[in-house]
Amino acid sequence: MKTPAILALEDGTLFRGESIGVEGMTTGEVCFNTAMTGYQEICTDPSYSGQLVTLTYPHIGNVGVNPVDAESKRVMLSGLVVRDVPPRMSSWRAAQSLPDYLRENAVVAIAGIDTRKLTRLLREKGAQNGCIMAGGIDEQKALAAAREFPGLKGMDLAQTVTCADTYVWRTPSWKLDHGFEPAPDKAYQGSPYHVVVYDYGVKRDILRRLCDHNCQVTVVPAKLPAADVLALKPDGVLVSNGPGDPEPCDYAIAAIQELVEQGVPLFGICLGHQLLGLASGAKSTKMKFGHHGANHPVLDLDTRKVIISSQNHGFAIDEESLPKNVRATHRSLFDGSLQGIERTDKPAFSFQGHPEASPGPNDVAPLFTRFIEMMAKHRQ
Numbered sequence: 001m002k003t004p005a006i007l008a009l010e011d012g013t014l015f016r017g018e019s020i021g022v023e024g025m026t027t028g029e030v031c032f033n034t035a036m037t038g039y040q041e042i043c044t045d046p047s048y049s050g051q052l053v054t055l056t057y058p059h060i061g062n063v064g065v066n067p068v069d070a071e072s073k074r075v076m077l078s079g080l081v082v083r084d085v086p087p088r089m090s091s092w093r094a095a096q097s098l099p100d101y102l103r104e105n106a107v108v109a110i111a112g113i114d115t116r117k118l119t120r121l122l123r124e125k126g127a128q129n130g131c132i133m134a135g136g137i138d139e140q141k142a143l144a145a146a147r148e149f150p151g152l153k154g155m156d157l158a159q160t161v162t163c164a165d166t167y168v169w170r171t172p173s174w175k176l177d178h179g180f181e182p183a184p185d186k187a188y189q190g191s192p193y194h195v196v197v198y199d200y201g202v203k204r205d206i207l208r209r210l211c212d213h214n215c216q217v218t219v220v221p222a223k224l225p226a227a228d229v230l231a232l233k234p235d236g237v238l239v240s241n242g243p244g245d246p247e248p249c250d251y252a253i254a255a256i257q258e259l260v261e262q263g264v265p266l267f268g269i270c271l272g273h274q275l276l277g278l279a280s281g282a283k284s285t286k287m288k289f290g291h292h293g294a295n296h297p298v299l300d301l302d303t304r305k306v307i308i309s310s311q312n313h314g315f316a317i318d319e320e321s322l323p324k325n326v327r328a329t330h331r332s333l334f335d336g337s338l339q340g341i342e343r344t345d346k347p348a349f350s351f352q353g354h355p356e357a358s359p360g361p362n363d364v365a366p367l368f369t370r371f372i373e374m375m376a377k378h379r380q
């Protein structure tokens with residue numbers, strides 16, 4: 001017997017479906033992601049903390065889940081909404097079914113609803129706060145819970161998902177022919193750039209990409225003061241992706257200001273991009289429904305080339321608010337919003353989308369090379 005589940009939106013809309021996770025109730029901001037692959041990476045991306053994610057691709061769970069594709073230690077989104085989970089999974093990499101994985105991670109999730117209707121509603125009205133309730137259905141209670149969710153604006157979630165202590169990361173990207181090749185000591189030879197990564201909810205693929213570039217990677221908690229980062233003698237600092245609103249993250253803004261002022265090469269990704277913007281004096285805004293997908297066209301304003309990018313953000317830096325020493329480098333071809341910036345007075349740049357993809361195409365991966373080149377130049 002299937003357990004009934006509902007999704008209630010703050011505007012009063014109710015969707016009725018069935019549970020594919022644990023029984024209970026969860027609230028958050030409902031957003032939609034249009035990626036056709038990568039549901040496990042999406043589920044484990046810490047940037048989705050506080051969000052109920054609906055996937056527009058109709059069949060989710062076909063290839064199960066595996067220990068390799070996780071972007072963090074556990075499922076991080078606050079709830080999952082899908083159209084249809086096939087009764088059988090099929091992949092040589094599958095270790096577990098998606099519903100079992102969701103239950104193991106205590107996630108409340110719903111299947112069997114009209115995700116096209118939901119997506120159209122979110123596009124028209126903008127992101128909605130919502131509640132998924134599985135088992136013990138009480139529609140009025142679910143509606144009230146959706147309306148009580150305070151919304152992501154003003155919420156500092158980076159400090160809730162960051163690591164507790166500093167650690168060293170040594171694993172490069174997974175390869176089809178030999179899986180993960182933990183090449184620990186290789187990373188200290190050849191091109192030994194030491195990169196300190198501020199973990200605001202970092203995706204593992206960012207760390208893996210740095211290892212692919214032969215960097216020595218130290219990951220530090222979100223609130224570590226800039227002075228402690230400088231004491232680690234980094235060649236460069238990467239400020240990571242992460243959930244919630246960048247504006248209340250004053251500790252991160254202050255640290256980035258200091259590091260940039262000191263001339264440390266700095267690369268920001270997604271939340272890190274927004275934080276570099278704020279640290280440079282720009283303003284952030286909440287978008288209507290954001291960008292969440294794996295095929296978003298972005299214009300590189302220098303080369304005039306179009307890159308297809310992986311995206312996941314609900315806030316953005318307002319291009320109009322950029323101070324004189326910050327240059328726009330990329331713009332979204334979907335809505336013209338700002339996608340990349342560069343400081344003209346310091347070695348610091350950032351990108352709003354995801355150069356590490358996971359899931360998504362590799363068009364933006366050269367930004368990692370740009371970061372390496374920036375560190376090389378700075379060292380000379």
Ligand SMILES: NC(=O)CC[C@H](N)C(=O)O
Pocket residue numbers: 047240241242243244245246269270271272312313314315316
């Ligand atoms: N992926 C991210 O880093 C997301 C950044 C931020 N939480 C936003 O929604 O815009």
